[in-house]
Amino acid sequence: MKKITFVLCDNMLATSCTLPIEMLRTAEGAAMGESRQAERLDIQTVSANDLPVTTSIGFPLAPSSSLKSREDSDYVYIPSLWRNPNPIINKNQSLTLWLQQQAASGTVINGVGTGCCFLAEAGLLNQKPATTHWHYFDRFEKKYPHVQLKRQYFITQAGNIFCAASVNSLADLTVHFVSEIYGSTIANHVQRHFSHEIRSDYKNTSYFEEKTNRHPDEDIINAQRWLRDNFAKDFKLSNVASDFDMSVRTFNRRFKIALGKTPLQYLQAVRTDVAKDLLKSTNLSIGEIAIAVGYQDMGHFAEIVKKSLGVTPSEYRTTVRAKLFTEDG
Numbered sequence: 001m002k003k004i005t006f007v008l009c010d011n012m013l014a015t016s017c018t019l020p021i022e023m024l025r026t027a028e029g030a031a032m033g034e035s036r037q038a039e040r041l042d043i044q045t046v047s048a049n050d051l052p053v054t055t056s057i058g059f060p061l062a063p064s065s066s067l068k069s070r071e072d073s074d075y076v077y078i079p080s081l082w083r084n085p086n087p088i089i090n091k092n093q094s095l096t097l098w099l100q101q102q103a104a105s106g107t108v109i110n111g112v113g114t115g116c117c118f119l120a121e122a123g124l125l126n127q128k129p130a131t132t133h134w135h136y137f138d139r140f141e142k143k144y145p146h147v148q149l150k151r152q153y154f155i156t157q158a159g160n161i162f163c164a165a166s167v168n169s170l171a172d173l174t175v176h177f178v179s180e181i182y183g184s185t186i187a188n189h190v191q192r193h194f195s196h197e198i199r200s201d202y203k204n205t206s207y208f209e210e211k212t213n214r215h216p217d218e219d220i221i222n223a224q225r226w227l228r229d230n231f232a233k234d235f236k237l238s239n240v241a242s243d244f245d246m247s248v249r250t251f252n253r254r255f256k257i258a259l260g261k262t263p264l265q266y267l268q269a270v271r272t273d274v275a276k277d278l279l280k281s282t283n284l285s286i287g288e289i290a291i292a293v294g295y296q297d298m299g300h301f302a303e304i305v306k307k308s309l310g311v312t313p314s315e316y317r318t319t320v321r322a323k324l325f326t327e328d329g
Contacts, residue, residue: 001039001041001042002039002040003075004044004073005044005045005046005065005073005075006021006044007045007046007076007078008046008053009081009092009115010053011054011082012079013055013081014055014056016112020174022194023174023190024174024177025043026190026193027186028182039181039182041181045061045062045063046063046064047067048067048091048095050063067098072105073102074107075177076102076110077110078109078110078115078116080133081113081117085136092118095122099119099122103124103160106160111164112164112165112167112170116131116140116164117132125161126146127146128159129153130149131155131163132163133165133166137149137151154168154169155169174190175187175190175191184309185308192310217254217258219254220258222244223240224259226243228270231267231270231271231274231293232274237251237263237264237267268308272293272304275292276316276320286298286314289301290313301313
């Protein structure tokens, strides 16, 4: 069971807690619908003094658990605070030590908007990339000069610490966490059901402390680059393995160790990501898109897309375009 903890604070934006919880529960329900053996989510809320809080709109929220009981969480969410966050942070200093303990134990910690100041106060962002709400950029940079503020990115990652600039960005990040827990099919199910028309792959607007080099196998890193650069070409993975002086068996094994997936699965994911963009932003036919991403057989292309996204290419195109409009519309 995954333990996911949401921190509550006075003057917080309620949606920075309620929206990701709804998304996570939707993911859990979809996963349970596919398999009764799917992992369950233990979602609890906590506050600094285990007392109820009042949100920015005056709506009260009561914690469902205590800080002490959530010392071994898998994921922690820090909410965004309305306007100047300093008074709230100063009143909640007990959270600082708790966050430091969570980070040291490997917990994935997510701050959103000005809630990222909690992470900076705890020293978890020193010499690391971070972002926050755009309105607070200058003050954040002045108060936390040792943090590498990335103004142009909506999401940053440094090890197990994530920052999201807004609640919308937090939703994108939550889809990513759903993918980690339940896989891409469930993640795409959640994505389609929560404002799919404005969501984007979090990787496209994010800054990673470590880009492609997130594992130590240099040969596989180079193979990843080659596959990303040549995904549209017609080639055999056995030839790629040979080019990198590996047998097919060794190539598959090292890829699996490094990335948790086979070279074929990695290639299919790259092709599907490009196909998603083409389906959303171009008028190319399904057959033309299939060829553009490296598939000569449109039926096979459709199978790959449906396996990944849970819908056919045409259904995905209809869904993502359903609420798009032009400036003249």
